[in-house]
Amino acid sequence: MDIRSLLPLVSLLAVFISCILAVFLLTVRTRSWLSNALLAGFILLNALDISSWFVNRFLVDYPTLLLLKISLNTLINPLFYFYALALCYSDFRLRAKHLWHLLPFAVLTLVLMPRFYLVDAAAKQAFLAHYGGTPEATFSFVLGHLQFVFYITATFLTLRKYRRTYEENYADTSIITYRWLFQLTVVDTVLHSIIVVKDLLGFTPYSQLFNGLELLVGLNATCILSWFVLKALYNPTLFRSIDSSLPPVEQLIAQAQVAAAPAAMSEPAADQARQALIHRLRAHMVQAEPYLNPDLTVQDLARQLQLPARELSVLINHHLDQHFFDFVNEYRINKAKHLLKDPSQGKLTVLEILYAVGFNSKSSFNTSFKKQTGLTPTQYRST
Incomplete structure (x- = not known):
């Protein structure tokens, strides 16, 4: 033809x-x-x-x-x-x-x-x-x-x-x-x-x-x-969108520096206040476990901590040098590691564990887990 x-x-x-x-x-x-x-x-x-x-x-x-x-x-x-x-x-x-x-x-x-x-x-x-x-x-x-x-x-x-x-x-x-x-x-x-x-x-x-x-x-x-x-x-409900008014962290940092310039506190005092806020944030993550919510956003976490979302975003993405995405995953993986090693949770499958700790995708869980531990979840459980 x-x-x-x-x-x-x-x-x-x-x-x-x-x-x-x-x-x-x-x-x-x-x-x-x-x-x-x-x-x-x-x-x-x-x-x-x-x-x-x-x-x-x-x-x-x-x-x-x-x-x-x-x-x-x-x-x-x-x-x-x-x-x-x-x-x-x-x-x-x-x-x-x-x-x-x-x-x-x-x-x-x-x-x-x-x-x-x-x-x-x-x-x-x-x-x-x-x-x-x-x-x-x-x-x-x-x-x-x-x-x-x-x-x-x-x-x-x-x-x-x-x-x-x-x-x-x-x-x-x-x-x-x-x-x-x-x-x-x-x-x-x-x-x-x-x-x-x-x-x-x-x-x-x-x-x-x-x-x-x-x-x-x-x-x-x-x-x-x-x-x-x-x-x-x-995927009949494609897809998840974001608010276009959310500025990049670099822009937030620049705005914060301009706003703080006229009445900036001393660097030691600013660092002490920042460390106290980081301690408060990490304590909340461990005690309240907000990361178990798969749809957690920086705005949600800011409301829980009663902080401005912009301040929290700069704290995590700039001062902790982690994307919010990676910061939350770190706690999810630590929780998963605990469940994988807990003898009382031996009947839980890897799939059940990944959903339990806030992930909603097996591929994302495996990628994040291996990035943090160097092992797959199955390999980690058997070691």
């Missing part, structure tokens, strides 16, 4: 899966409806692009609709970036200021205006017949790939900030939001790199390689969309 004849079938399958997933995302009951809606929009626009392999020939008689469909690709990358923001930050909302992200679509429309949108039907047909060799097509190609680089970089920077803030303020070890978005962004980058190579080959005589890469893109898109479906079905 010729490669070209497989493309419509593969793309039709990908579009069908996309529609199923989009309906699921838009109808599933969840508190993160905005992020689901943005992901659904991202998937549907990708499906619209993929549908070119079997739809475009039916749109030849409707040139305006066909070129508008092609121009809509400029909205794919902003939607993905908005999805990342909505998933990472619980207080993210679409606002009027976000309309500037429509600028690439508007610019492309203006570029196409003189020789396409403002001419008669016959001229539009003639323009489309040679569209691949027009300056407008080259501009669209360059704009699309530059736009991708911009938004994928912005997404990776968002993820870096999210992870740092998460580890400084939360003790839930799964970080499922970060892992999902990181995987998704990497996959999107790899797939787009293949598309870049495919598009560049379109300007060369190597048409057979171009056709092969088109099929590869279609197959990859189908597999990735199937992965989306499975991920969404296994």
